[in-house]
Amino acid sequence: MPEPTLPARARVVIVGGGVIGTSVAYHLARLGWTDVVLLEQGHLSGGTTWHAAGLVGQLRATESGTRLVQYSASLYESLEAEVGLSSGFKRVGGVTVARTPDRMTQLRRTAASADAYGLECHLLTPAEAAERYPLIRIDDLAGALWLPGDGTANPTDLTQALARGARQGGAQVFERVRVTDVLLAGDAVTGVRTDAGDIEAEVVVNCAGQWAAQVGRMAGVTVPLHSAEHFYVVTDQIDGVRPDLPILRDPDGYTYFKEEVGGLVVGGFEPEAKPWVAPEDVPYPFEFQLLDEDWEHFSVLMDSAVQRVPALAQTGIRKFYNGPESFTPDNQFILGAAPEVRNFYVGAGFNSVGIASAGGAGRALAEWIVEGEPTSDLTAVDIRRFARFNGNSTWLRDRVGEVLGLHYEIPWPDREMRTARPFRRSPVHHLLEAAGARFGSKMGWERPNYFAPEGFASTPTWAKPDWLPHVSAEHANTRTAVTVFDQTSFSKYLVVGPDAEADLQWLCTADVAVPTGRVVYTGLLNARGTYESDLTVTRLSPTEFLLVSSSATTERDQDHLRRHLPAGSSTQVVDVTSAYAVLGVMGPRSRDLLSRLTRADLVGFPFATSREIDLGYATVRATRMTYVGELGWELYVPAEFAVGVHEDLVDAGADLGVRRGGYYAIDSLRLEKGYRAFGRELTPDYGPVEAGLQFACKLKGDVDFLGRTAVERVRAEGAHRRLVSFALADPEVMPWGGELVLRDGAPAGQVMSAAWGATVGAGVGLAYVWDPAGGVVDRDWLLGASYAVDVGGTRCPASVSLRPLVDPDGLAVRA
Numbered sequence: 001m002p003e004p005t006l007p008a009r010a011r012v013v014i015v016g017g018g019v020i021g022t023s024v025a026y027h028l029a030r031l032g033w034t035d036v037v038l039l040e041q042g043h044l045s046g047g048t049t050w051h052a053a054g055l056v057g058q059l060r061a062t063e064s065g066t067r068l069v070q071y072s073a074s075l076y077e078s079l080e081a082e083v084g085l086s087s088g089f090k091r092v093g094g095v096t097v098a099r100t101p102d103r104m105t106q107l108r109r110t111a112a113s114a115d116a117y118g119l120e121c122h123l124l125t126p127a128e129a130a131e132r133y134p135l136i137r138i139d140d141l142a143g144a145l146w147l148p149g150d151g152t153a154n155p156t157d158l159t160q161a162l163a164r165g166a167r168q169g170g171a172q173v174f175e176r177v178r179v180t181d182v183l184l185a186g187d188a189v190t191g192v193r194t195d196a197g198d199i200e201a202e203v204v205v206n207c208a209g210q211w212a213a214q215v216g217r218m219a220g221v222t223v224p225l226h227s228a229e230h231f232y233v234v235t236d237q238i239d240g241v242r243p244d245l246p247i248l249r250d251p252d253g254y255t256y257f258k259e260e261v262g263g264l265v266v267g268g269f270e271p272e273a274k275p276w277v278a279p280e281d282v283p284y285p286f287e288f289q290l291l292d293e294d295w296e297h298f299s300v301l302m303d304s305a306v307q308r309v310p311a312l313a314q315t316g317i318r319k320f321y322n323g324p325e326s327f328t329p330d331n332q333f334i335l336g337a338a339p340e341v342r343n344f345y346v347g348a349g350f351n352s353v354g355i356a357s358a359g360g361a362g363r364a365l366a367e368w369i370v371e372g373e374p375t376s377d378l379t380a381v382d383i384r385r386f387a388r389f390n391g392n393s394t395w396l397r398d399r400v401g402e403v404l405g406l407h408y409e410i411p412w413p414d415r416e417m418r419t420a421r422p423f424r425r426s427p428v429h430h431l432l433e434a435a436g437a438r439f440g441s442k443m444g445w446e447r448p449n450y451f452a453p454e455g456f457a458s459t460p461t462w463a464k465p466d467w468l469p470h471v472s473a474e475h476a477n478t479r480t481a482v483t484v485f486d487q488t489s490f491s492k493y494l495v496v497g498p499d500a501e502a503d504l505q506w507l508c509t510a511d512v513a514v515p516t517g518r519v520v521y522t523g524l525l526n527a528r529g530t531y532e533s534d535l536t537v538t539r540l541s542p543t544e545f546l547l548v549s550s551s552a553t554t555e556r557d558q559d560h561l562r563r564h565l566p567a568g569s570s571t572q573v574v575d576v577t578s579a580y581a582v583l584g585v586m587g588p589r590s591r592d593l594l595s596r597l598t599r600a601d602l603v604g605f606p607f608a609t610s611r612e613i614d615l616g617y618a619t620v621r622a623t624r625m626t627y628v629g630e631l632g633w634e635l636y637v638p639a640e641f642a643v644g645v646h647e648d649l650v651d652a653g654a655d656l657g658v659r660r661g662g663y664y665a666i667d668s669l670r671l672e673k674g675y676r677a678f679g680r681e682l683t684p685d686y687g688p689v690e691a692g693l694q695f696a697c698k699l700k701g702d703v704d705f706l707g708r709t710a711v712e713r714v715r716a717e718g719a720h721r722r723l724v725s726f727a728l729a730d731p732e733v734m735p736w737g738g739e740l741v742l743r744d745g746a747p748a749g750q751v752m753s754a755a756w757g758a759t760v761g762a763g764v765g766l767a768y769v770w771d772p773a774g775g776v777v778d779r780d781w782l783l784g785a786s787y788a789v790d791v792g793g794t795r796c797p798a799s800v801s802l803r804p805l806v807d808p809d810g811l812a813v814r815a
Contacts, residue, residue, distance in 0.1 A: 006174060009200035011035035012369070013192050014207055015179045015215050017042075018049035019155060019354055020347045021207035022162035022173075023362025024369075029169025031370050036171035037199060038163070039192070041178040042287035045159040047209040049354065050288055051323035053232055053267055054158075055247055055258060056356045057094060058149040059114055059121070061411070061738070063750070064377040064685065066117050068360030075359040076153050083168060085161040088154025092246050092259075095124070095133050096145045097308070099252035104142040105462045106410055108793035111145060112740035115747040115790075122146040133248050135240055135309050150247050152258050155355055162362075178284070179208075182219040188342040189219060203369055205345045210286075210326045212334075212348035213279035213391070221338040222388045225326040225349035226396035227276035228404050229291055231298045232267025234260050236316040251408035253304030263318060264309070268301040269352070273404035276324040278393040291322040327351050329390055329399045330417075331406045335365055336374070336383045339559035345369055346383050352407065373526050377685040384556035389444065395420045412460040413736035414449075414467075422446045426488035427581050427642035435660055438467070442551040445489035448662035450474065462792050464734045464756065467664070472758040474665035478587045478628055479759055481657030484649050485584035485666060487634065488642070489551035491535075492580055493558060496544045497571040504537060504545060507564055509688060509697040509705055512537045512545070519608045519625055521696055523688060524560060529710025531682040531691070532560050536625060538610045546610075546621075548582075548634075550678050564706055580621075581642035585649060586632030586661075588815065593653040594622075594633060607814050616648040617641075628666060629673030629807060631815045668755035671764050674725045674804040680737070680753045681723055681766050689714045690721045690768070692802065718776030721768045725805050726751075728763040728789060729797040735763040740790040741798075748772055751789060759806050763791075769800070 012028060014021045017040025025038045040046070056073050060066045076089035098104040107123065114121030122145070129144035130136055163173050181193035182204055191200040206223065208215045216223035241262055248257040255268035274297060306312045328334055328349040338344045347365045350357055367375045399420040424444040437448035438458070450471045458467045477483050495504060504512045510522035516539050524533040533556065535549035549557050554577055561573050585594060591602045600613035600622070610623035621636035637645050650658060676682050676691055688697050688711055697711060728735060734756060741749030754765030771777055779802065788795045807813070
């Protein structure tokens with residue numbers, strides 16, 4: 001076969017001809033970017049795509065994720081009419097069964113989420129499930145869920161249809177061309193090197209599937225994924241199996257089923273997976289290939305499948321598939337612009353949901369490329385949620401064995417990853433561990449969720465958890481005495497240079513042109529006027545500012561800041577996260593405690609100010625700021641002094657009632673105060689007007705900031721969603737977040753964060769509320785109705801407020 005003749009240049013080069021790469025090419029062409037070249041090292045769909053099961057589920061954990069897969073299904077239905085090739089999509093519906101009451105609670109929560117998103121969904125009795133899927137055994141079931149919009153697609157046909165659509169739009173698709181290097185000039189891509197010649201390019205898109213980590217390394221970009229063996233079988237024909245048989249999911253048995261030529265595809269997600277080779281060792285060529293059969297490992301799935309579909313006990317197996325697929329460390333796929341190199345984008349690591357996600361993910365990534373930023377909330381899948389240390393192959397191998405099983409594990413609200421830990425540890429980790437800390441993890445940091453006595457072990461539940469008394473004690477102690485929190489995982493950046501003030505004025509919603517020593521709470525927005533981050537800015541000198549942000553956004557924040565600095569700016573952004581421990585000293589007796597260790601004047605130390613003080617033998621930066629709604633200071637301690645400072649605080653406060661506290665208490669305290677959190681209440685789908693944070697925007701003056709025009713438009717026209725605080729009427733009900741909000745009995749919102757509020761004595765949280773008719777949501781509309789929250793199928797009356805539930809005037813904060 002003659003070597004393909006490649007163009008010398010293209011606006012965009014896409015690496016990888018699976019379903020994701022072809023979807024990106026198709027959507028770029030639809031957006032008018034026709035100078036696109038797609039390169040596939042073998043044949044289209046020959047990597048991971050061809051052996052995918054092809055399930056297209058309609059519901060995800062978030063609204064943005066649900067909209068993405070809904071678009072996929074809609075696209076797959078319409079492709080044949082548009083391009084002349086079928087995707088093989090059939091909308092057959094999906095039945096998910098529950099074997100246990102806990103799983104049934106999850107399904108009731110899922111049904112409530114579907115109501116919030118306007119997606120058709122029905123709860124079923126076991127007998128009704130059998131009507132939809134007559135082959136199943138039902139005597140051990142608690143109930144089921146029916147999603148009529150679910151479907152299946154043929155992965156190879158879908159890929160070919162998308163590729164044809166891309167070609168019809170002007171894109172060029174080349175098979176049997178392997179990319180061997182990514183070409184760079186400075187910090188930007190300039191093209192690719194292939195085994196058939198070089199191509200100059202403005203944009204390179206890495207959709208290389210299991211090879212995406214290798215392609216990323218060519219550009220100096222970390223793509224943290226690791227392959228695992230993924231199994232399913234295709235059976236002989238079974239009586240009663242028809243082409244329109246729904247998808248069946250039995251997550252308590254780890255299994256799924258779909259029709260295939262009169263038989264069944266039987267696959268699943270076992271609790272402990274088999275990692276394959278390290279990312280750098282994925283072989284080439286490896287096209288349309290499978291791994292060896294492993295019936296012993298598959299037996300946990302097959303035994304469960306026979307329990308659910310007894311006919312399988314007498315049915316032969318036509319084919320055993322063991323196809324490796326790539327998984328990420330958190331079970332969310334990877335999308336977006338790489339922070340290390342300009343104009344290098346990634347769409348990879350789809351965790352066995354690539355077919356369902358491909359349409360929406362391809363469109364989202366194409367829009368990101370064309371617009372220069374995401375057009376919707378992609379925070380959960382954004383590549384910038386990972387750092388370079390997440391690309392460690394040894395760490396990834398240990399983690400991926402757990403990740404695959406998360407697909408069908410009950411998504412307990414307090415579940416933490418168990419594998420590849422501990423990872424990042426603060427300097428005082430050993431002190432917290434000795435004091436009984438039960439750790440969670442965020443951006444790899446080990447963080448205390450709460451403290452408990454030796455021997456205490458919690459049991460997952462949807463009801464009030466057994467750790468709640470410990471958290472409530474920490475919560476109450478913070479309201480009445482003083483608590484020390486290890487908040488070292490805060491992201492911390494220095495923004496320095498002669499243009500720093502002017503540049504931050506453009507980047508920040510709030511006015512940061514303040515005297516040295518002042519602290520400002522601000523948002524960072526995009527051009528659409530919605531949130532990219534929220535943080536505090538402390539002015540250290542005329543040319544130096546300290547920015548403190550959430551733990552998960554270290555890479556994201558820095559990338560956003562650097563990308564949006566004005567052209568020609570000399571301002572530098574320096575990550576100092578690991579240089580400083582942060583100890584929060586919070587509560588009405590915090591001044592008393594600190595006064596025992598410092599000669600600094602803590603009475604004449606106003607809220608929202610920061611200064612260096614002596615503290616025991618150490619010199620630290622003390623910032624009078626709080627995320628719990630009480631008098632308190634955040635102490636920024638050089639890492640090498642952190643152990644001594646922590647020991648001093650605990651020793652000096654013994655008679656003041658000092659306790660250690662964890663992040664569960666911080667969360668319940670901040671929710672009683674109505675404090676927002678990025679990634680929950682503040683996302684790229686919401687702006688300051690919707691979030692009730694106009695006070696943090698410099699709208700009265702003439703200083704422009706990124707997103708100001710969009711914020712002013714929403715303010716003038718009125719918001720269609722508004723954030724409210726709520727408290728449940730029944731103190732026995734435990735909300736977790738994600739619940740459906742009902743206004744006068746009709747679905748009209750969703751809880752973003754929730755916790756048990758020990759001060760209020762009830763479940764509390766923050767929720768967005770909207771008018772189902774699409775009208776403007778103002779104060780009168782919000783408060784002129786009755787509300788309830790659907791908690792696991794129970795509709796609990798709730799009160800709502802636009803003000804904090806505790807200390808609405810902020811008297812404690814400014815004491």
